[in-house]
Amino acid sequence: MSDVDYLAPTSADAAAKALAAGGAAARALAGGTDLLVQLKSGRLKGGLIVDLKHIPGAIGVREEDGAFVIGAATPGATIGEHAGLVRAWPGVVEATHLIGSTQVQGRASMAGNLCNASPAADSVPALIAARATCVIVGPSGRRTVAAEDIPVSPGRTSLKPGEFVLEIRLPARAARSADAYLRSIPRTEMDIAVVGAAVNLTLDSGGTIIEARVALGAVGPTVLIADDAAAAIIGSRLDAAALERLDAAARGACRPISDKRGTAEFRTKIAGVLARRAAAIAYGRARAKGEN
Amino acid sequence: MSDVIDRPAAKAQFKVVGTRPVRPDGADKVTGKAAYGADLMLPGMLTGKIKRSPHAHARIIAIDTKKARALAGVKAVITAADFPDLASEEMAGGESAANVRDIALNCMARNAALYEGHAVAAVAATSASIADEALALIEVTYEVLPHVIDVEAAMAPGAPLLHADIFTKGVEPAPTTPSNIAHRHDLTRGDVNAGFAEADAIAEGRYTTAAVHQGYIEPHACVATFGADGQCQVWSASQGHFAVRTLCAKILGLDTSDIRVTPAEIGGGFGGKTTVYLEPLALALSRQCGAPVRMVMARDEVFRATGPTSGAVIEVKLGARRDGTITAGQIVLKYQAGAFPGSPVHPGVMTALACYDIPNFTITGYDVVTNSPKVTAYRAPGAPISAFGVESAVDDLALKLGMDPIALREKNAVRDGMKAAYGPTFRNIGYVETLEAIRDHPHYQAPLGPNQGRGVAVGFWFNIGGDSTAAVQITDDGAAVVATGNPDIGGSRASMAMMAAEVLGLPIEKVRPIVADTASIGYSMLTGGSRTTFATGMAVTQAAQQIVTDLKRRAAQIWEVAVDQVEWLDGAAVCRDPAKGELTLAALAAKSGETGGPIGAQVSLNAQGAGPGFGAHICDVEVDPETGGVTILRYTAAQDVGRAIHPAYVEGQVQGGVAQGIGWALNEEYIFDTDGKMENAGFLDYRVPVASDLPMIDTILVEVANPRHPFGAKGVGEVPIVPPLGAVANAVRAAIGVRMTDLPLSPPKIRAAIDGR
Secondary structure: OOOEEEEOOOOHHHHHHHHHHHHHHEEEEOOOOOHHHHHHHOOOOOEEEEEOOOOOOOOOEEEEOOEEEEEOOOEHHHHHOOHHHHHHOHHHHHHHHOOOOHHHHOOOEHHHHHHOOOOOOOHHHHHHHOOOEEEEEEOOEEEEEEHHHOEEEOOEEOOOOOOEEEEEEEOOOOOOEEEEEEEEOOOOOOOOOOEEEEEEEEEOOOOOEEEEEEEEEOOOOOOEEOHHHHHHHOOOOOOHHHHHHHHHHHHHHOOOOOEOOEOHHHHHHHHHHHHHHHHHHHHHHHHHHHHO | OEEEEEOHHHOOOOOOOOOOOOOOOHHHHHOOOOOEOOOOOOOOOEEEEEEEOOOOOEEEEEEEOHHHHHOOOEEEEEOHHHOOOOOOOEEEOOOOEEEHHHHHHHHOOOOEEOOOOOEEEEEEEOOHHHHHHHHHHOEEEEEEOOOOOOHHHHHOOOOOOOOOOOOOEOOOOOOOOOOOEEEEEEEEEOOHHHHHHHOOEEEEEEEEEOOEOOOOOOOOEEEEEEOOOOOEEEEEOOOOHHHHHHHHHHHHOOOHHHEEEEEOEOOOOOOOOOOOOOHHHHHHHHHHHOOOEEEEOOHHHHHHHOOOEOOEEEEEEEEEOOOOOEEEEEEEEEEEEEOOOOOOHHHHHHHHOOOEOOOOEEEEEEEEEOOOOOOOOOOOOOHHHHHHHHHHHHHHHHHHHOOOHHHHHHHOEOOOOOEOOOOOEOOOOOHHHHHHHHHOOHHHHOOOOOOEEEEEEEEEEOOOOEEEEEEEEEOOOOOEEEEEOOOOOOOHHHHHHHHHHHHHOOOHHHEEEEEOOOOOOOOOOOOOOOOHHHHHHHHHHHHHHHHHHHHHHHHHHHHOOOHHHEEEEOOEEEEOOHHHOEEEHHHHHHOHHHOOOOOEEEEEEEEOOOOOEEEEEEEEEEEOOOOOOEEEEEEEEEEEOOOOOOHHHHHHHHHHHHHHHHHHHHOOOOOEOOOOOEOOOOOOOOOOOOHHHOOOEEEEEEEOOOOOOOOOOOOOOOHHHOOHHHHHHHHHHHHHOOOOOEOOOOHHHHHHHHHOO
């Protein structure tokens, strides 16, 4: 590891200033579970690290009128301990919990997972399906963007120099809404998604899907929003025919590569399978909420 | 659940042997105090690092180290020029011969880099980051050459040649042109054509396995210091510090007597730590600069430059009569050796049909050099690969014959008095008993659900004896210290202490085992070949017996009676004359000064009569037909262990072997890109099983005692990795109805097979 400068500012504006001053070699640090590994392996060389954890609100989950605000450096373990968040967004929480090991969960954050810009990131399809937004702080102030607008290609984000994600916002839920995330890995844990699928949906009182969003991971250069897959189940009660349409539409959305983790053909097939299974789980959860 | 099946013939009353005391090395390991290879720190110690070839095959035109040497903080820079250019020399290794020149060239490339990751230079510097900078400043000029990694491509005429001086051995007449086929091994019996003519059913297949790594958690690590007077010390984690000493002496041109090697605690070896990579380099660096040098591999270096075992092609054809009698077998094995000759294809050939009594067979094995890391021993080297092919074919044969797969194996099982396929006559083997144990186990009859399947497979390993030394010393308070020269990779300290305690009549807590350095104990072959409990245990037992003899003499002297009036019972000398009472070990130790001085004995021996081992496994899987994912639902492994000295550690060996075999079967593989560079040199993408991937692995210890060992022990550590590849593949076949022939059985392959049904 080459020389590294480290700053731990106590305000968002100070952090933005520090990052801007650090130029291209400056990096925001949340949990560090990607950043420190990249520094140690030599993929990143030295430079300035700006630790976000000392910014008020950077760690923690708060509820605001049914919406949830998750600080950028909130570790996965903390996210899973927020009962309201778990109830409202079980898919986002289960996706976040798939990042790394129990030890890594003590540090790894959703914002870091998003800004690492891996198409295989587990929490990102769930965030995008959930229509999460991010509050970005930078030298020229704050802006709010959709989660899907942050990663632009593997390892690259739309963040400008000096910008960082301060918090992630999950919108307030309609009644009978739920989400789910599934991934395919060759093992049972400690692995990277070969395919990931998140489904977020809302039912009417009769159990018909009135709104849905499907996001697929590791089948394109960024997480893909499969609008046709969502359309395939809207208006249905997730009967077999709807599931079949969902499967086909999810497959149709895929633009995967073949690599050491799986072939393009396999990834495409599995995207359909997981979309179907995740939809069934989300549907079951939403129905259960309707019964409560 | 674990069962121990005692055979009546082996029944004997022991007080310590067969019990399950806490391991003597356990507390330090679970509290983090145990000192592993990377833990030693010496004053003034430097960090050593290795410059590695980025090319799979290249001629080294020049190495310019000037800039690296000029960097502040760099104290030594070495290349092959700092080592003697050795002549080819075969030397006896653990289970197979090794060529010292090849080991030296594998440690440091001379003229040619033969795989990505091959060491070409090394530095020692005052910090790791300076060492890294120095590596970047070393300028190596390469002429990149075509490479070949696939075993059959390497055998093909016109393949890129790794070595100009390899003329296939084992072929008559000897070839006059070099090739990548280093050795051909043939094993034949009877008339194979006549055997197939008798057959009513034929099963045949072509199977492949990928190169897999031993996957020990502890990377290679050492500290070395080269004294101004030429006396050297090495601390390292290995499976044999005497082997480290010998190899360092030969590679550096030193006297063995000038090198002292102290074994560090070892964090897994599985055969992969039976050679050297770092130690000669650390010594050469220390020789150049005078300071101690510590070297620790990163994980990607472990993958790129150590281990693995061969990727292979296995062709099997078996024929049987309608009643299940196997009449003929024809097997061809092609094993990757990596950059230098020495794949485990020979043991692959010898073990391929070792479980079967077959009158006619031909087995041919090819040892093939490839532009990949030189293979190193991996738990029952070579046997899991050939067994995967044979057990798959036997399973298909059972299907064709409509026979139960265990019944088919029982019908053709080797038994006492039969000549093994590889030559010797079997004595005191427990193979049939092991098959009966799984046949009669509730697992074999348990119902299966949809998408579930059950597979059976068997396996064999020779187990060896060999040179061992043990010293037993009695302390002044009447306890014992047991020193051996074998690193403890599988609980051997516990079993050594238990055998000594049994003979001395001491409670296990009064026997403290240590692994002594090369200067403190006599020569011992490395810990490998499942030899230590057998061979070193024999030396420990004999040393303890010598002490008992001596103690009886001392008691007789004190009592002024004839020695034959003294017996040794429960840790005390007892006189036939009841008036004399007894003398405990503590009492005799207290008076040792009056009876001849300190009490102790050392035994060096070459242990003969190791008993071969057999395993029979049942595996249940469930296949997700949509994702191709395989879940291991249940696994039961029966094994003839002779006599389990410490049954819990024997069970642990069986479970560990099964876990590694399952990883080999399902997900582990070396993946190379088109340039021959490894794409998955880390535990993220080189997928060993994680704990949640495996069910509890049930064990059945079948005890058919080995009469050549004082307590009946047979080697146990290697057999259990032999059957799982076939057991998993056979279970998957039963679950999906398709024979999968190419390991690993990763989800994409299974899904494709299901889609193609």
